[in-house]
Amino acid sequence: MRRILKKALATAALIAFAAGAQAKETVVWWDFLSGGDGVRMKSLIDQFNKEHADSIEIQATTLEWGVPFYTKVQTSAAVGEGPDLMTYHLSRLPLGVATGTLREITPEELKAAGFSADNYAPANWKAAQVDGKQYAIPFDIHSVVLYYNKDKLAAAGLLSQDGLPKGLDGVDNFHAALEKLKAGGSEYGVSIHSAAGDSQWRIFYSLFSQQSGKFLSDNGKFLEGDNLDKAVKATSVVAKWVADGLAPKSTDYPASIALFTSGKAAMHINGVWEVPTFTDLAKQNKLGFEWGAVQLPTFFDQPATWADSHSFAIPNRKGKEISPEKLKAVLEVVKWMNEHSLFWATAGHIPAFSPVTSSDDFKKMQPNATYSTLAKTAVFDPSSKLAGVASPVYDAAGNFLMPAINGELDPQGAMEQMRDDLDGQTE
Incomplete structure:
Protein backbone atom coordinates (compact mmCIF):
# COMPACT_ATOMS: atom_id res chain seq x y z
CA MET A 1 0.00 0.00 0.00
CA ASP A 140 10.37 52.02 -35.95
CA ILE A 141 11.91 55.21 -37.26
CA HIS A 142 9.63 58.22 -37.29
CA SER A 143 10.78 61.47 -38.79
CA VAL A 144 9.66 64.64 -40.50
CA VAL A 145 8.99 64.55 -44.22
CA LEU A 146 7.95 66.98 -46.94
CA TYR A 147 4.31 66.54 -47.95
CA TYR A 148 3.40 68.09 -51.29
CA ASN A 149 0.45 68.91 -53.52
CA LYS A 150 1.24 67.27 -56.85
CA ASP A 151 -1.11 69.53 -58.80
CA LYS A 152 0.47 72.74 -57.51
CA LEU A 153 4.03 71.52 -57.96
CA ALA A 154 3.26 70.37 -61.50
CA ALA A 155 1.79 73.76 -62.38
CA ALA A 156 4.96 75.42 -61.07
CA GLY A 157 7.24 73.11 -63.05
CA LEU A 158 8.53 71.49 -59.85
CA LEU A 159 7.28 67.95 -60.47
CA SER A 160 9.22 65.31 -62.40
CA GLN A 161 7.63 62.69 -64.64
CA ASP A 162 7.74 60.12 -61.86
CA GLY A 163 5.55 62.34 -59.68
CA LEU A 164 8.36 63.39 -57.32
CA PRO A 165 9.41 66.99 -56.57
CA LYS A 166 12.41 68.43 -58.37
CA GLY A 167 14.54 71.53 -58.01
CA LEU A 168 14.13 71.78 -54.22
CA ASP A 169 17.67 70.99 -53.03
CA GLY A 170 19.70 73.93 -51.74
CA VAL A 171 18.62 76.84 -49.55
CA ASP A 172 18.27 79.26 -52.47
CA ASN A 173 16.52 76.77 -54.76
CA PHE A 174 13.98 75.87 -52.10
CA HIS A 175 13.28 79.53 -51.36
CA ALA A 176 12.84 80.23 -55.09
CA ALA A 177 10.45 77.28 -55.33
CA LEU A 178 8.37 78.69 -52.47
CA GLU A 179 8.20 82.04 -54.26
CA LYS A 180 7.15 80.35 -57.48
CA LEU A 181 4.40 78.41 -55.71
CA LYS A 182 3.09 81.54 -54.04
CA ALA A 183 3.15 83.43 -57.34
CA GLY A 184 1.15 80.57 -58.83
CA GLY A 185 -1.73 81.13 -56.44
CA SER A 186 -0.82 79.41 -53.18
CA GLU A 187 -1.24 81.47 -50.04
CA TYR A 188 1.94 79.86 -48.74
CA GLY A 189 4.64 77.81 -50.40
CA VAL A 190 4.94 75.61 -47.31
CA SER A 191 3.00 75.31 -44.07
CA ILE A 192 4.85 74.67 -40.81
CA HIS A 193 3.87 74.66 -37.15
CA SER A 194 5.60 77.95 -36.45
CA ALA A 195 3.92 78.16 -33.02
CA ALA A 196 5.14 74.72 -31.90
CA GLY A 197 8.62 74.43 -30.39
CA ASP A 198 8.88 70.67 -30.82
CA SER A 199 7.99 70.86 -34.51
CA GLN A 200 10.51 73.64 -35.06
CA TRP A 201 13.20 71.61 -33.29
CA ARG A 202 12.70 68.77 -35.78
CA ILE A 203 13.16 71.06 -38.78
CA PHE A 204 16.03 72.93 -37.13
CA TYR A 205 17.92 69.77 -36.16
CA SER A 206 17.58 68.43 -39.71
CA LEU A 207 19.05 71.60 -41.26
CA PHE A 208 21.68 71.86 -38.52
CA SER A 209 22.79 68.25 -39.08
CA GLN A 210 22.96 68.79 -42.84
CA GLN A 211 25.89 71.08 -42.01
CA SER A 212 27.56 68.31 -39.94
CA GLY A 213 26.65 70.28 -36.85
CA LYS A 214 27.27 68.82 -33.40
CA PHE A 215 24.68 70.16 -30.98
CA LEU A 216 26.38 68.67 -27.92
CA SER A 217 30.18 68.46 -27.80
CA ASP A 218 32.06 65.57 -26.23
CA ASN A 219 32.92 67.82 -23.27
CA GLY A 220 29.22 68.33 -22.50
CA LYS A 221 28.93 71.87 -23.94
CA PHE A 222 26.09 72.89 -26.23
CA LEU A 223 26.63 74.68 -29.58
CA GLU A 224 30.33 75.05 -28.98
CA GLY A 225 32.62 76.75 -31.51
CA ASP A 226 31.36 76.99 -35.10
CA ASN A 227 28.31 74.91 -34.19
CA LEU A 228 26.70 78.13 -33.03
CA ASP A 229 27.13 79.58 -36.54
CA LYS A 230 25.57 76.46 -38.05
CA ALA A 231 22.63 76.75 -35.66
CA VAL A 232 22.13 80.40 -36.65
CA LYS A 233 22.17 79.43 -40.35
CA ALA A 234 19.57 76.69 -39.81
CA THR A 235 17.34 79.05 -37.85
CA SER A 236 17.71 81.86 -40.37
CA VAL A 237 16.52 79.67 -43.27
CA VAL A 238 13.10 79.03 -41.71
CA ALA A 239 12.87 82.56 -40.27
CA LYS A 240 13.25 83.95 -43.82
CA TRP A 241 10.40 81.74 -45.09
CA VAL A 242 8.17 83.31 -42.46
CA ALA A 243 9.48 86.86 -42.89
CA ASP A 244 8.90 86.68 -46.66
CA GLY A 245 5.35 85.39 -46.25
CA LEU A 246 6.21 82.01 -47.78
CA ALA A 247 5.38 80.12 -44.56
CA PRO A 248 2.76 81.11 -41.95
CA LYS A 249 3.67 83.04 -38.81
CA SER A 250 2.73 81.86 -35.28
CA THR A 251 0.59 78.99 -36.58
CA ASP A 252 -0.31 76.03 -34.40
CA TYR A 253 -0.36 72.36 -35.33
CA PRO A 254 -4.00 71.90 -36.49
CA ALA A 255 -4.03 75.19 -38.42
CA SER A 256 -0.82 74.28 -40.23
CA ILE A 257 -2.30 70.96 -41.37
CA ALA A 258 -5.50 72.72 -42.45
CA LEU A 259 -3.50 75.09 -44.68
CA PHE A 260 -2.18 72.09 -46.59
CA THR A 261 -5.38 70.02 -46.75
CA SER A 262 -7.37 73.06 -47.94
CA GLY A 263 -4.89 73.67 -50.77
CA LYS A 264 -3.77 77.05 -49.39
CA ALA A 265 -0.22 75.74 -48.86
CA ALA A 266 1.48 73.79 -51.64
CA MET A 267 3.77 71.86 -49.28
CA HIS A 268 3.81 70.92 -45.63
CA ILE A 269 6.54 69.76 -43.24
CA ASN A 270 5.33 67.36 -40.59
CA GLY A 271 5.93 63.95 -39.08
CA VAL A 272 5.28 60.70 -40.91
CA TRP A 273 2.52 60.10 -38.38
CA GLU A 274 0.17 62.32 -40.43
CA VAL A 275 0.25 59.93 -43.41
CA PRO A 276 -2.96 58.21 -42.20
CA THR A 277 -4.69 61.62 -42.00
CA PHE A 278 -4.02 62.46 -45.64
CA THR A 279 -4.64 58.89 -46.77
CA ASP A 280 -8.07 58.86 -45.14
CA LEU A 281 -9.01 62.30 -46.49
CA ALA A 282 -8.03 61.22 -50.00
CA LYS A 283 -10.12 58.03 -49.73
CA GLN A 284 -13.10 60.12 -48.61
CA ASN A 285 -12.60 62.51 -51.55
CA LYS A 286 -12.09 65.38 -49.07
CA LEU A 287 -8.63 66.42 -50.21
CA GLY A 288 -9.23 67.69 -53.73
CA PHE A 289 -5.70 67.01 -54.98
CA GLU A 290 -3.09 64.28 -55.35
CA TRP A 291 -0.48 64.30 -52.63
CA GLY A 292 2.85 62.69 -51.90
CA ALA A 293 5.60 62.70 -49.28
CA VAL A 294 9.37 62.60 -49.64
CA GLN A 295 12.50 62.92 -47.56
CA LEU A 296 13.36 66.54 -46.69
CA PRO A 297 15.43 68.26 -49.39
CA THR A 298 19.17 68.65 -48.85
CA PHE A 299 19.49 72.34 -48.02
CA PHE A 300 23.18 72.29 -47.10
CA ASP A 301 26.12 69.90 -47.52
CA GLN A 302 24.60 66.45 -46.99
CA PRO A 303 21.22 64.77 -46.52
CA ALA A 304 20.13 64.47 -42.89
CA THR A 305 16.75 64.30 -41.22
CA TRP A 306 15.79 64.44 -37.54
CA ALA A 307 14.47 61.11 -36.33
CA ASP A 308 13.36 59.29 -33.22
CA LYS A 364 4.44 48.67 -52.51
CA MET A 365 3.42 50.81 -49.54
CA GLN A 366 3.33 54.46 -50.55
CA PRO A 367 4.48 57.01 -49.68
CA ASN A 368 6.37 55.13 -46.94
CA ALA A 369 8.62 53.26 -49.36
CA THR A 370 9.58 56.53 -51.07
CA TYR A 371 10.67 58.39 -47.94
CA SER A 372 12.13 55.31 -46.21
CA THR A 373 15.47 56.33 -47.76
CA LEU A 374 15.82 58.80 -44.89
CA ALA A 375 16.64 55.90 -42.56
CA LYS A 376 20.15 55.84 -44.04
CA THR A 377 20.84 59.47 -43.10
CA ALA A 378 18.61 59.83 -40.03
CA VAL A 379 20.03 61.84 -37.15
CA PHE A 380 18.81 61.16 -33.64
CA ASP A 381 18.69 63.70 -30.83
CA PRO A 382 21.95 64.27 -28.90
CA SER A 383 22.66 61.53 -26.38
CA SER A 384 21.96 63.56 -23.26
CA LYS A 385 19.58 63.41 -20.32
CA LEU A 386 18.58 66.96 -21.31
CA ALA A 387 17.54 65.91 -24.83
CA GLY A 388 14.69 64.01 -26.41
CA VAL A 389 10.91 64.06 -26.32
CA ALA A 390 9.40 66.39 -23.69
CA SER A 391 12.88 67.41 -22.52
CA PRO A 392 14.71 70.64 -21.59
CA VAL A 393 16.03 70.80 -25.17
CA TYR A 394 12.46 70.82 -26.46
CA ASP A 395 11.56 73.45 -23.87
CA ALA A 396 14.48 75.59 -25.05
CA ALA A 397 13.29 75.22 -28.64
CA GLY A 398 9.94 76.64 -27.56
CA ASN A 399 11.54 79.48 -25.59
CA PHE A 400 14.20 80.59 -28.09
CA LEU A 401 14.02 78.84 -31.47
CA MET A 402 10.29 79.36 -32.01
CA PRO A 403 10.41 83.15 -31.33
CA ALA A 404 13.36 83.43 -33.72
CA ILE A 405 11.39 81.69 -36.47
CA ASN A 406 8.55 84.18 -36.00
CA GLY A 407 10.77 87.28 -36.05
CA GLU A 408 10.47 87.99 -32.32
CA LEU A 409 14.13 87.25 -31.62
CA ASP A 410 17.26 87.66 -33.72
CA PRO A 411 18.54 84.19 -34.77
CA GLN A 412 22.03 84.95 -33.44
CA GLY A 413 20.79 86.12 -30.06
CA ALA A 414 18.24 83.30 -29.87
CA MET A 415 20.87 80.61 -30.41
CA GLU A 416 23.20 82.21 -27.88
CA GLN A 417 20.39 82.24 -25.31
CA MET A 418 19.49 78.64 -26.14
CA ARG A 419 23.12 77.60 -25.68
CA ASP A 420 23.49 79.45 -22.37
CA ASP A 421 20.18 78.08 -21.05
CA LEU A 422 21.14 74.47 -21.74
CA ASP A 423 24.73 74.85 -20.54
CA GLY A 424 23.35 76.29 -17.31
CA GLN A 425 21.37 73.12 -16.73
CA THR A 426 24.46 70.90 -16.96
CA GLU A 427 26.22 72.61 -14.07
Missing part, protein backbone atom coordinates in the same frame (compact mmCIF):
# COMPACT_ATOMS: atom_id res chain seq x y z
CA ARG A 2 2.84 2.34 0.92
CA ARG A 3 4.51 1.60 -2.39
CA ILE A 4 1.28 2.42 -4.30
CA LEU A 5 0.87 5.64 -2.32
CA LYS A 6 4.47 6.69 -3.00
CA LYS A 7 4.01 6.00 -6.71
CA ALA A 8 0.79 8.02 -6.77
CA LEU A 9 2.46 10.95 -5.01
CA ALA A 10 5.42 10.82 -7.38
CA THR A 11 3.08 10.78 -10.38
CA ALA A 12 1.13 13.72 -8.99
CA ALA A 13 4.37 15.65 -8.45
CA LEU A 14 5.45 14.95 -12.01
CA ILE A 15 2.12 16.15 -13.37
CA ALA A 16 2.32 19.31 -11.24
CA PHE A 17 5.88 19.95 -12.41
CA ALA A 18 4.92 19.50 -16.06
CA ALA A 19 1.96 21.81 -15.65
CA GLY A 20 4.17 24.42 -14.01
CA ALA A 21 6.75 24.12 -16.76
CA GLN A 22 4.08 24.78 -19.36
CA ALA A 23 2.35 27.58 -17.42
CA LYS A 24 1.45 30.65 -19.45
CA GLU A 25 3.74 33.63 -18.93
CA THR A 26 2.04 36.98 -18.39
CA VAL A 27 3.85 40.03 -19.78
CA VAL A 28 2.72 43.27 -18.14
CA TRP A 29 3.01 45.97 -20.79
CA TRP A 30 2.90 49.79 -20.56
CA ASP A 31 2.73 52.12 -23.54
CA PHE A 32 1.98 55.79 -24.28
CA LEU A 33 0.30 55.24 -27.64
CA SER A 34 -2.93 57.05 -28.48
CA GLY A 35 -4.87 57.88 -31.64
CA GLY A 36 -4.03 55.84 -34.72
CA ASP A 37 -0.86 54.47 -33.10
CA GLY A 38 -2.87 53.22 -30.15
CA VAL A 39 -5.48 51.53 -32.35
CA ARG A 40 -2.81 49.77 -34.38
CA MET A 41 -0.84 48.62 -31.35
CA LYS A 42 -3.97 47.25 -29.70
CA SER A 43 -4.63 45.25 -32.85
CA LEU A 44 -1.10 43.83 -32.81
CA ILE A 45 -1.40 42.92 -29.13
CA ASP A 46 -4.72 41.16 -29.76
CA GLN A 47 -3.19 39.22 -32.63
CA PHE A 48 -0.19 38.21 -30.54
CA ASN A 49 -2.40 37.01 -27.69
CA LYS A 50 -4.49 34.90 -30.05
CA GLU A 51 -1.43 33.28 -31.60
CA HIS A 52 0.14 32.61 -28.17
CA ALA A 53 -2.99 31.68 -26.26
CA ASP A 54 -1.25 28.73 -24.59
CA SER A 55 2.11 30.31 -23.81
CA ILE A 56 2.23 34.11 -23.40
CA GLU A 57 -0.36 36.77 -22.66
CA ILE A 58 0.29 40.51 -22.96
CA GLN A 59 -1.62 42.53 -20.37
CA ALA A 60 -1.46 46.08 -21.71
CA THR A 61 -2.07 49.48 -20.14
CA THR A 62 -1.84 52.82 -21.95
CA LEU A 63 -0.59 55.82 -19.95
CA GLU A 64 -0.35 59.53 -20.75
CA TRP A 65 2.32 60.44 -23.33
CA GLY A 66 5.36 62.54 -22.45
CA VAL A 67 6.61 63.62 -19.04
CA PRO A 68 3.82 61.81 -17.10
CA PHE A 69 4.76 58.47 -18.68
CA TYR A 70 8.49 58.75 -18.05
CA THR A 71 7.99 60.02 -14.51
CA LYS A 72 5.69 57.11 -13.65
CA VAL A 73 8.13 54.60 -15.14
CA GLN A 74 11.01 56.06 -13.14
CA THR A 75 9.17 56.13 -9.81
CA SER A 76 7.66 52.67 -10.22
CA ALA A 77 10.98 51.04 -11.17
CA ALA A 78 12.65 52.62 -8.13
CA VAL A 79 10.29 50.77 -5.78
CA GLY A 80 10.34 47.47 -7.66
CA GLU A 81 7.00 47.95 -9.39
CA GLY A 82 5.91 48.62 -12.94
CA PRO A 83 5.70 46.60 -16.14
CA ASP A 84 7.77 43.79 -17.59
CA LEU A 85 8.00 45.61 -20.92
CA MET A 86 7.28 49.15 -22.11
CA THR A 87 7.44 51.38 -25.14
CA TYR A 88 10.16 54.01 -24.92
CA HIS A 89 11.43 56.82 -27.15
CA LEU A 90 15.07 56.22 -27.98
CA SER A 91 15.71 59.93 -27.45
CA ARG A 92 14.86 59.45 -23.75
CA LEU A 93 17.26 56.56 -23.14
CA PRO A 94 20.09 58.69 -21.67
CA LEU A 95 17.82 60.03 -18.93
CA GLY A 96 16.42 56.55 -18.27
CA VAL A 97 19.91 55.13 -17.87
CA ALA A 98 21.13 58.05 -15.75
CA THR A 99 18.24 57.56 -13.32
CA GLY A 100 18.72 53.78 -13.18
CA THR A 101 15.28 53.22 -14.71
CA LEU A 102 16.33 50.95 -17.56
CA ARG A 103 17.76 47.45 -17.52
CA GLU A 104 20.57 46.59 -19.90
CA ILE A 105 19.84 43.87 -22.46
CA THR A 106 23.13 42.01 -22.72
CA PRO A 107 24.71 40.80 -25.98
CA GLU A 108 24.20 37.22 -24.79
CA GLU A 109 20.49 37.81 -24.18
CA LEU A 110 20.07 39.48 -27.56
CA LYS A 111 21.83 36.64 -29.34
CA ALA A 112 19.83 33.97 -27.53
CA ALA A 113 16.59 35.68 -28.55
CA GLY A 114 17.67 36.02 -32.18
CA PHE A 115 18.38 39.76 -32.37
CA SER A 116 21.16 41.09 -34.58
CA ALA A 117 22.36 44.62 -35.32
CA ASP A 118 22.53 43.60 -38.97
CA ASN A 119 18.73 43.75 -39.13
CA TYR A 120 18.55 47.44 -38.20
CA ALA A 121 19.80 50.72 -39.67
CA PRO A 122 23.16 51.49 -37.98
CA ALA A 123 22.05 54.89 -36.61
CA ASN A 124 18.85 53.40 -35.25
CA TRP A 125 20.61 50.52 -33.49
CA LYS A 126 23.24 52.87 -32.06
CA ALA A 127 20.50 55.18 -30.71
CA ALA A 128 19.28 52.21 -28.66
CA GLN A 129 22.58 52.19 -26.77
CA VAL A 130 24.14 54.33 -24.07
CA ASP A 131 27.89 54.08 -23.55
CA GLY A 132 27.95 51.05 -25.85
CA LYS A 133 25.39 49.08 -23.85
CA GLN A 134 22.00 48.07 -25.25
CA TYR A 135 18.97 49.37 -23.35
CA ALA A 136 16.24 49.05 -25.96
CA ILE A 137 15.25 47.39 -29.22
CA PRO A 138 13.99 49.73 -31.96
CA PHE A 139 10.50 49.24 -33.38
CA SER A 309 12.14 55.76 -32.61
CA HIS A 310 9.47 54.02 -30.66
CA SER A 311 11.33 51.18 -29.06
CA PHE A 312 10.88 48.47 -26.45
CA ALA A 313 12.69 48.63 -23.11
CA ILE A 314 12.73 46.70 -19.85
CA PRO A 315 12.54 48.58 -16.53
CA ASN A 316 15.23 48.05 -13.94
CA ARG A 317 12.93 47.17 -11.03
CA LYS A 318 14.81 47.49 -7.76
CA GLY A 319 14.47 44.31 -5.68
CA LYS A 320 12.11 42.69 -8.17
CA GLU A 321 14.30 41.96 -11.16
CA ILE A 322 12.87 40.14 -14.14
CA SER A 323 13.24 36.35 -14.06
CA PRO A 324 14.97 34.41 -16.86
CA GLU A 325 11.61 32.87 -17.83
CA LYS A 326 9.89 36.24 -17.96
CA LEU A 327 12.78 37.79 -19.89
CA LYS A 328 12.52 35.04 -22.50
CA ALA A 329 8.81 35.76 -22.92
CA VAL A 330 9.41 39.53 -23.10
CA LEU A 331 12.03 39.21 -25.83
CA GLU A 332 9.75 36.84 -27.73
CA VAL A 333 7.07 39.54 -27.65
CA VAL A 334 9.52 42.15 -28.96
CA LYS A 335 10.76 39.88 -31.73
CA TRP A 336 7.20 39.08 -32.83
CA MET A 337 6.29 42.78 -32.89
CA ASN A 338 9.28 43.55 -35.10
CA GLU A 339 8.47 40.71 -37.46
CA HIS A 340 4.87 41.97 -37.77
CA SER A 341 5.71 45.66 -38.06
CA LEU A 342 4.41 45.97 -41.63
CA PHE A 343 1.00 46.70 -40.11
CA TRP A 344 2.61 49.31 -37.83
CA ALA A 345 3.90 51.02 -40.97
CA THR A 346 0.32 51.87 -41.94
CA ALA A 347 0.62 54.60 -39.28
CA GLY A 348 3.27 56.23 -41.48
CA HIS A 349 6.27 54.88 -39.56
CA ILE A 350 9.28 53.19 -41.14
CA PRO A 351 9.73 49.75 -39.53
CA ALA A 352 13.09 49.41 -37.81
CA PHE A 353 13.37 45.72 -38.74
CA SER A 354 15.06 45.67 -42.17
CA PRO A 355 13.62 42.30 -43.32
CA VAL A 356 10.25 44.08 -43.24
CA THR A 357 11.39 47.24 -45.07
CA SER A 358 13.14 45.13 -47.72
CA SER A 359 10.00 43.05 -48.34
CA ASP A 360 7.92 43.37 -51.52
CA ASP A 361 4.88 44.28 -49.44
CA PHE A 362 6.60 47.30 -47.90
CA LYS A 363 8.03 48.42 -51.25
